[in-house]
Amino acid sequence: MPAHPDLGPKPHLGYTQSRIERAAERRPDNAAIATLAAQPSAGAYVIGGDLIVMKKGSALNDPLFTLAEARALGAANETVFLGLLGDAARFGYGIAPAVAEALKTRDGFHVTDLRSIAVQGLVDATHLPPIAEAKAVLHWHARHRFCPNCGHATRAVQAGWKRDCAHCKAEHFPRTDPVVIMLASDGEHCLLGRSPRFVPTMWSCLAGFVEPGEAIEDAVRRETREEAGITCGRVKYLSSQPWPFPMSLMIGCHAEALTRDIVVDREELEDARWFSKTEIAAMLMRKHPEGLTTPPPVAIAHHIIRAWVEDEIDFD
Numbered sequence: 385m386p387a388h389p390d391l392g393p394k395p396h397l398g399y400t401q402s403r404i405e406r407a408a409e410r411r412p413d414n415a416a417i418a419t420l421a422a423q424p425s426a427g428a429y430v431i432g433g434d435l436i437v438m439k440k441g442s443a444l445n446d447p448l449f450t451l452a453e454a455r456a457l458g459a460a461n462e463t464v465f466l467g468l469l470g471d472a473a474r475f476g477y478g479i480a481p482a483v484a485e486a487l488k489t490r491d492g493f494h495v496t497d498l499r500s501i502a503v504q505g506l507v508d509a510t511h512l513p514p515i516a517e518a519k520a521v522l523h524w525h526a527r528h529r530f531c532p533n534c535g536h537a538t539r540a541v542q543a544g545w546k547r548d549c550a551h552c553k554a555e556h557f558p559r560t561d562p563v564v565i566m567l568a569s570d571g572e573h574c575l576l577g578r579s580p581r582f583v584p585t586m587w588s589c590l591a592g593f594v595e596p597g598e599a600i601e602d603a604v605r606r607e608t609r610e611e612a613g614i615t616c617g618r619v620k621y622l623s624s625q626p627w628p629f630p631m632s633l634m635i636g637c638h639a640e641a642l643t644r645d646i647v648v649d650r651e652e653l654e655d656a657r658w659f660s661k662t663e664i665a666a667m668l669m670r671k672h673p674e675g676l677t678t679p680p681p682v683a684i685a686h687h688i689i690r691a692w693v694e695d696e697i698d699f700d
């Protein structure tokens with residue numbers, strides 16, 4: 385039996401396991417949505433571009449506003465029905481980024497980006513999935529005001545889940561961009577890379593967008609070959625994570641490395657190298673002698689790397 389250190393209970397993967405029932409069947413019914421919005425239990429997440437507005441709390445902040453409170457903060461660019469938490473409706477309320485920015489200096493508010501909120505645990509973790517949902521779909525609205533088919537203005541319908549073009553009758557739906565994020569390994573060692581954007585001590589999985597006409601497994605092999613020059617064989621899916629930066633779905637995989645010689649694509653990566661299981665375990669536990677780390681538990685890369693250390697990968 386290969387021994388690995390006890391890493392403790394598995395952490396929660398951020399933005400997943402939403403408690404919101406999306407209730408998509410309600411979306412076409414404007415009257416029903418208006419009735420839900422008028423209930424005292426209705427709540428809204430207020431988002432201005434990358435900024436999330438919260439009521440400042442002593443321990444945790446509260447990101448949920450009544451719709452009346454939300455309207456008092458600023459006019460909505462769009463309002464999206466996120467779904468139901470029990471009987472209570474939840475909405476995403478999009479305000480202008482400049483309005484959110486101005487709230488940073490107002491007493492009683494805490495306004496910051498979602499990455500900081502997730503990594504620093506600034507709100508109860510159950511709020512993260514609906515905030516991710518709201519942020520991603522509000523971003524889509526902000527970038528799809530005009531029809532890509534004919535150039536005329538579009539308008540939001542279906543409680544914020546579709547945009548229609550009155551001119552050419554085209555219908556536009558919110559999109560999610562698939563990204564593969566993978567750990568290539570040869571059994572004893574795994575391949576991690578560093579982006580120039582990372583903090584200097586952090587190493588993570590390679591990742592890249594799935595291209596049109598490409599299977600997930602092929603994207604994993606292509607990205608690993610392009611970024612690090614490593615040829616991969618079998619690919620195994622692990623799990624996925626919504627990644628609303630701005631609107632991606634991270635598809636977590638393990639890949640079987642067939643070659644060892646790394647050729648780093650310096651356009652994409654600052655560096656890439658092989659790590660042993662012992663070294664990776666130390667990084668996960670924040671005990672690496674050189675202070676090297678993996679991404680935090682909120683990110684899927686942490687879970688992909690941890691699953692490999694804990695011998696959970698079986699390509700057969």
Ligand SMILES: [Zn+2]
Pocket residue numbers: 531532533534535536549550551552553554
């Ligand atoms: Zn059109």
